[in-house]
Amino acid sequence: MGEKKIGELEQPYQKLESNKTLLMKLDETVAWSESRPILEKLHDKARKNKGATF
Secondary structure, three states: OOOOHHHHHHHHHHHHHHHHHHHHHHHOOOOHOOOOOOOHHHHHHHHHHHHOOO
């Protein structure tokens, strides 16, 4: 694979900026501090159940 030119990098950077904006909106919308304990319980439960699966 050859090196990318500056013009070829512009589109991926624009997409990253677009996603950054969406993530910022999500961060403003979700009450992470309230959701974290619930998500941690679900994660722990899923991890414990995964070992017992056949």
